Amino acid sequence: MRLHIAFLCSFLAFCLVVAVDHGNFKTCEKSSFCRRLRGVTPGSSPYALVAGSLNTYSDSVVADLINKETNHLFTFKLEAIKSNTFRLLIDEKTPLKPRYKVTDALKGNPLPDVIKAKEQNKGEFVITSGPNKAIIYADPFRIDFYQNDVLTVQANAKGLMRFEELRRKVIPPQVNENEEQGNENGQQEQSQNDANVKDLTNEDPGAWEENFKSHHDSKPNGPEAISMDFSFPQALILFGIPQHADSFALKHTANNGDPYRLYNLDVFEFELDSRMALYGSIPVLYGHGPEKTAGVFWQNSAETWVDIYNSNAEKNVMSSIVNFVSRSKQNDPLSGHFMSESGIIDAFILLGPSPLDAFKQYTDLTGVANLPQLFALAYHQCRWNYNDEQDVETVSAKFDEHDIPMDTMWLDIEYTDGKKYFTWDAHKFPNPLKMIKNLTDLGRHLTIILDPHIKRDAGYFVHNECTDRGYYVKNKDGSDYEGWCWPGSASYPDYFNPEVRKYWADLYQLENFKTVTADVMTWNDMNEPSVFNGPEVTMLKDNVHYGGWEHRNVHNLYGHMNVMGTFEGMHRRDPNQRPFILSRSHFAGTQRYATIWMGDNAAQWGHLEASIKMCLAEAVAGHSFCGADVGGFFGNPDVELLERWYQAAAFQPFFRSHAHIDTKRREPWLFGEATKQIIREAIRKRYSYLPLWYTMFYEHERFGLPVMRPLLAHYPKDVDGFAIDSQHLLQDRLLVRPVMSAGVSKVDVYFPVKENKKPDIWYDIDTYQKYDVSGFVSIEVNSNKIPVFQRGGTIIPKKGRIRRASTLMKNDPYTLVICLDEIQSAKGTLYIDDEKSYKYRDGQYNYIEFEFKQNLITNRFIDKPNYKTKSWLEKIVIAGLKSIPKTATIKSDHKTENLEILIENSAVIIRRPGVSMTENFVITLN
Structure with a gap:
């Protein structure tokens, strides 16, 4: 008991006094498998497809893959999956024991897609699936993935793939002068051991067992690490692989400190601007450029390190963006090098082509957050x-x-x-x-x-x-x-x-x-x-x-x-x-x-x-x-x-x-x-x-x-906005730029530009002041204010009666805030159900689209309304009208009447339309 109390007291003292004791956590140099895999020389891939082994099925191709240094065989499979996705699987063909394959991360079995395969040149195989294709190069092994004939992702282009096969540990022979020097069986076993370890002649001292501080890792299966590099030829920015207390845009790490680490750890008062592992690990990496977005989901639950390579091996992602703007040539595409301690290579290639496409391709695989209460x-x-x-x-x-x-x-x-x-x-x-x-x-x-x-x-x-x-x-x-x-x-x-x-x-x-x-x-x-x-x-x-x-x-x-x-x-x-x-x-x-x-x-x-x-x-x-x-x-x-x-x-x-x-x-x-x-x-x-x-x-x-x-989700061609992570979007409706410095009276807000190089119109949510500009704008703030803007062209539902708890607001009326775009139109949605149960999955909900067009406000039930709510429409706010209406008239399923109009903060207020949220209506501005 005394030991118990003493230990906890010392631990609590550690938590309170020390932010992060780096001596308690490994660096790559202190991790045997990270040292080994990071030490691989680019362009030295020993892997090749075995000639004549490729077989084609309706949704996949399979082949044997060989490590030419050890003659060890692997199984290779490339599957096509619905929604612009490929799956790459590599495992040992005859392992000493099965290797771990991740379960329970995917929401179910991915839906296969149809492929066609042909050999276009000797040692080059083309796999097509809809608008996508993969070209497999036999020796050295590499795969180039194309989306609409644009090279989007490359696997093993740097030749950093390694797959440490399971093997028996070589035990040096013990010579005894009084006994024979072995028998035929012993010689055969030793010969097999020698064959299995040719690629580890100068093996890392931690390959078979490893110590860290006072802890010993016995590694009964020996070295079993895997790695592969993925390049993004169209990308100017890489992002993803949370959880890290770092910038949204991933920084160059190759030959520059530690890689990003994915290993769930309890880290007290974590450091900022750090690649250290934290509490969660999600091995999905995205590359984005003005023309294409793609991703790679590396499905592996072992400790993983990810090295990031940017163009020209710069230390900051912004250098790539500057190079693009100045039209300077990239020497190498942005790349990520995944290195995991064990398991198999199981990678999903998400081919976009847009950011939202890539994000959905990932959630199609792993699922979404269920609607919360x-x-x-x-x-x-x-x-x-x-x-x-x-x-x-x-x-x-x-x-x-x-x-x-x-x-x-x-x-x-x-x-x-x-x-x-x-x-x-x-x-x-x-x-x-x-x-x-x-x-x-x-x-x-x-x-x-x-x-x-x-x-x-x-x-x-x-x-x-x-x-x-x-x-x-x-x-x-x-x-x-x-x-x-x-x-x-x-x-x-x-x-x-x-x-x-x-x-x-x-x-x-x-x-x-x-x-x-x-x-x-x-x-x-x-x-x-x-x-x-x-x-x-x-x-x-x-x-x-x-x-x-x-x-x-x-x-x-x-x-x-x-x-x-x-x-x-x-x-x-x-x-x-x-x-x-x-x-x-x-x-x-x-x-x-x-x-x-x-x-x-x-x-x-x-x-x-x-x-x-x-x-x-x-x-x-x-x-x-x-x-x-x-x-x-x-x-x-x-x-x-x-x-x-x-x-x-x-x-x-x-x-x-x-x-x-x-x-x-x-x-x-x-x-x-x-x-x-x-x-x-x-x-x-x-x-x-x-x-x-x-x-x-x-x-x-x-x-x-x-x-x-991030801004790039809806402004994929606005290069200046790619790496901005001081502000964010909520869907495409709100732009939020919090105040995150002491004593400031102004903050810089970046207003992005659309694909046609024109800005959206944004409205301050408090004053409805209009911003029809692009780039950075200095916005005044006071202690009560942070800059939040609603995008022109959207309609946002709100409630104006604030109660002690949200559960008491269920039947309260709604307000619609309509912010108009340059053509005086807007759309938005509202979802209503009982806010607690799963009955919505049986159709008991209302999902409504609202539209403002040609001075008409209308609603449309996207699905058949099947939830009886007591809520009604209390107020409509319209910002951005070029001419102020004199009157408004509502016509619904049950009434036709004139409505009161007020002007507040340059916005038009329509008071008490008084229509149920389950009714169809049309409001006309006169």
Whole structure:
């Protein structure tokens, strides 16, 4: 017990004093497989297709691939997939044992597409699929992918592919003068060993076993790393491969520090402008240029490093853009070099051709965020920790007292009985059901943390059941793995075992977890997994999971499998309610189950800036429901930083305030009246836009496109906007440029240009001032203002009656904000359902398109309306009219009448159209 307390005390001290101790985390040079693969000389590929081995099927070609240095054979397969996508698969033909293939990341089996194949020249094979083709070069092995006859992606063009085949370790012969020098069988076995290791004559000393600090990795399978390079000949910018606290545009790394690392880790107060691994790993990389966008999804859950090559080997992506603008020639295309510790080569080539096409091709494979309940898109209040039931109820009441909306209270680890999850501290929380009811009676929710480390306590039922049933991850010797986390000594459920996931899901059932209700939501934290005394604060790589797979193969999937079990449990607990889950660890496909956030950020202006950059990278990698702790998890923000953070976060998908246990309390009313009013206004503005947020997330599920978007998503030819990550789009409707520096009275906003080189018209959402310009414009700001603009040509739904919680606004009336483009037209959509259940999947919803054209405002039900709502149309705001109408008339299914018109802030206001949102109508401006 003393050791337990001492360890935790020292660990907490480490967390609070040291931002990042680099000695606790590997660099590429300290990683044997990264050293080996990064040391490969470009242009030295030993791989070639075996002559005469290529076979063609309806949707794919297969062949044998040989490493000419070792004569080892591999299987090669290239598949065509619907929606401009190819899949490349390479595995050993006769491995000593099966190699790990990722499961559960894809949403299902990709739909195959038809191909045609022919040999156009000796050793060159052309595979066509619709407008796409792949040219396979036999020796050295390379594939060039074309979209509409434009070379878009190249695989192994740099010749950096390596595939370390499994082999037996060579044991030097022991000579004994009193015995014969071996027998025939022994000589044959040694000969086979020698053949298997010809390519590793000067083998890296960490290839067969490796030490890092006090930790030993036994590597029972020896070296088994894989790598391949992918080039993007049309690209001027590479982006993707989250999670990193770096710029949206990926920087040159080859021969310039470490590559970007994908290895889910618990990193405290992470550093900015860093390629270090963080909590999530999504191995999808995009290349974009004015003519084409393409991507590569490297489906591998082992530790992965990605080197980035830019043109002319410059250190900054902007150099490529400058070269393009000055029409200087690129020496080499932008490239990414994926290097993974184990597994197989399984890569999806996403051929665009536009940014939105490529983003959808990725979500077609890995899925989308399910439409959340509306409350999840509202404001969340959290800290580590609210002390007790009285504290929770007092904070909730204070939000009402100060007229600040809030939908969800959160509880961190201190609510439990000694960090034993699925329990409550009986002294601090003696009546949790009453506390929960007090919140739900107000229209609010409670979210509680449930981490995957299980306290090793003989009096804890979860530990006893996991031990008795063999549900824990194992050490290499087959015993239960034991590490240290918040409870002290802990073990970790093996969620790769379907039986364990079912058990985890069973724990959520109300007959088992009797002290919660179906309205209590879940926060899965520390699920990288975090192990305080483990190598790099995580699990040993030679631990063993279900199926005999080592942890090294599946590490980046552990948190994903954890939330799969949580989702199953919550869905089974109440099949009619959409679960809300927040997860820190994530992989490709985790968006199907959970929301994510940026982890242990800090109360610094740079971390506010990083929230945009990081969420943009996550959004294009499938994770639209993303946010960062408002105010910073570590440290105490000054009032200006806190105000600006609320204003920025109000326009990001996940909106939650959270703070470390040792920070000062920071509820909005604790900072003086002026600051409280600024925060109140930011939160209330978020609530006014909830109809837009809900519509955008429905459209994300329906169409597969990100909610939060970089400028290049809609302005793919505007080279000057490619690398801008200080502002973002919400779909193509809002342009958001938060204030992210102290003491400023102006900020520069970049207004992009369309393909015809003309700017869009943008309207300030507060004043409706019109901006018909392109490039950077200096915009004045004050403490109450950040620049947000609605694009001309759009119609945005809002609500003007702000209540204590979003759940109480369901039947309130709507406002339509119409901002006109240069031809005096606009369109927009609104989605309505019960905001909670899955009935919308049975058609119980209304999806409406609104249009302004030739002085007529009309609505159209995109699908047959099948949801009865009490909501009605309260107001219409029109900005950008060239002539002010004298009157307006509405004609609907049930009435015809004249409407009142007002002028405010150069906008036309039509008051109380009074029509139900389920009716067809036409409003005529006269």
